[in-house]
Amino acid sequence: MIEILRQHIVGRLGNDLDNLDTVLNCFKTVTIDRNQFLVQEGEVCKYVYFIVKGCLQVFVYDDEMNETTRDIVIEGTWCSELISFGSGKPATENIRTVEHSELLAIDRQGFQKMMETVPQFNKVYKQILETSYANSVYRINTFVALSALDRIKWLMEFRPKLMTRVSSKLIASYLGINKDVFSRLKAKL
Amino acid sequence: MIEILRQHIVGRLGNDLDNLDTVLNCFKTVTIDRNQFLVQEGEVCKYVYFIVKGCLQVFVYDDEMNETTRDIVIEGTWCSELISFGSGKPATENIRTVEHSELLAIDRQGFQKMMETVPQFNKVYKQILETSYANSVYRINTFVALSALDRIKWLMEFRPKLMTRVSSKLIASYLGINKDVFSRLKAKL
DNA sequence: ATAAAACATAGACTTTTGTCATCATTCAAC
DNA sequence: GTTGAATGATGACAAAAGTCTATGTTTTAT
Known part of the structure; x- marks a missing residue:
């Protein structure tokens, strides 16, 4: 399972990474049923997830408990409530499995360690954030009209x-x- | 004019900043009429702007040249096409003055210098990015439904x-x- | 394997949103 | 200040989207 993530990382940061195995050990495997919450509004989001297999829904509830889905994410991508993860503040969104899923999770401490261990990883959070931001901007510009x-x-x-x-x-x-x-x-x- | 920015920064990063004046000198003053483009789709966005006075529109055109506005920004806030500014890739959005405006502009080089000169500024880009991302997420979750x-x-x-x-x-x-x-x-x- | 629950589709109807034309008003450029 | 262009409000109508109900199908949990 870790192999999938290794390939993903090598594909992006290149093959010449020292200590990649040390970094990969910071991730813990999460196998989880469908319809399970990974993050709930109001609670702090403690992990960044890499989806090895499965599908996640990122959404909010309105006052009548209808769901509005901001993103649907499938294997091969990262998923988290980034603002909460980065700041330690309560999450404003929910994340739930749509299917039985296999995930790799890394917590803040592991994330820190990762950035210290592999220099190139310093940019990973920034990259994830930038990609997320770009996607959001795109979604607004595309959908509103x-x-x-x-x-x-x-x-x-x-x-x-x-x-x-x-x-x-x-x-x-x-x-x-x-x-x-x-x-x-x-x-x- | 620089004083407004100084207050903005002190209000956020505190009063104990060394070399703040050096940093403030990296900004150049831009006084500009209404309906002038600061950024155009397809061109690289070279500056981050701090709005001292005035109002900016961040928008895209659809295929019939109708405008969809992602944000309307007024004095006291930052504005840029961040993805383009950070990556050097062509901008996907336009930014135009809505009113006669007074801006402070900093280019990539100045931004780098700023981060080296005042340690706390290391977080500024990340902060701006995080705020922008949070706003976008909020807007999607709020508006779509x-x-x-x-x-x-x-x-x-x-x-x-x-x-x-x-x-x-x-x-x-x-x-x-x-x-x-x-x-x-x-x-x- | 079976029963219950959730899901997908369709028709009839209501409400919301969009379009177009008109007219009065405001604003900006000269 | 004057004038022409842009703006804003409104009515009549058209189109799009939402709601509700019913029905058959698929999934899920046991």
């Missing part, structure tokens, strides 16, 4: 796997449209 | 000054709703 139909077309173009992998309900909450509307419009494509 | 009316109520609660300060057209593009709809709904409140 799009119609429901165009949002669905966007999904099919840029995240086609999600269409078949996760429930319509989840996708609808990600796209910010009603699930019935999603079902109707999808049929017309 | 809100109706046009609720978006207007949100604006009146959290950014009331904008309502009287900038044009309805601009606000509507920020809220992601049609300007006529904005006008109608506003009248009903």
Whole structure:
């Protein structure tokens, strides 16, 4: 399982990393069922997760307990409530498994150690943060002005796997449209 | 003008900063008319701006040249196309003055120097990035599921000054709703 | 294997949002 | 200050999105 992460890191930072194994030992394996919370609003997010296998939903509740999904994340990527993880303040979002998942988790202490051990890792937090920020900006700029139909077309173009992998309900909450509307419009494509 | 920035910095990083004046000298004063572009999509964003006075619009164009505004920023805050500034890659957003504005601009070189000169400034870029990210996350979570009316109520609660300060057209593009709809709904409140 | 729960689709209907045309008003450039 | 352009409000209508109900299907837990 750690091998997947090794490949991910080597693919990004190159093959000439000293102490990579030391770093990889900072991660602990998490095997977890579907529909389990990894982070809950109001609690501090203690880990950054690397998804080896599975799928996570990052979302908030509105006052009627409807879910709005900010992101759906699958294997091969990082996931965390970064602001909470970095600051130690309570999280403002929830993270839950959508499927049975296999994760690698690193806590703050391990993260620190990682940055001290492998110099190149100094940039990892910054990189994750920058990527997350860029994604958010993109999502705002893309979605705010799009119609429901165009949002669905966007999904099919840029995240086609999600269409078949996760429930319509989840996708609808990600796209910010009603699930019935999603079902109707999808049929017309 | 520099005094405003000095107060902003002292208010955040404390009063015991060595070499603060050296740092402040890295900024250059920019006085600029309304409707002038500071950053254009496709060009590299070379500066981070501190807004001493005035108002900036951060936005993108869709394929019909309609504007979608991601942020409206006023005096006392930082503004830049951070991803481009940090990476040197072309900007994906435009930044334009909404009013005649007075800005303090620092380029990458100055930014580097700033970080070397005043140790605490090492965290400034990270702080700006984290704040920007948090704002984006908040905006996604807040807006995606809100109706046009609720978006207007949100604006009146959290950014009331904008309502009287900038044009309805601009606000509507920020809220992601049609300007006529904005006008109608506003009248009903 | 089975029962219960969750999910997906569809139709009828309501509400919200968008579009367009018009007119009065405000604002900015000269 | 005057004038032309941009802005803002409003009514009539069209289109899009949301709600609710019903029904059949798929999943999940046991």
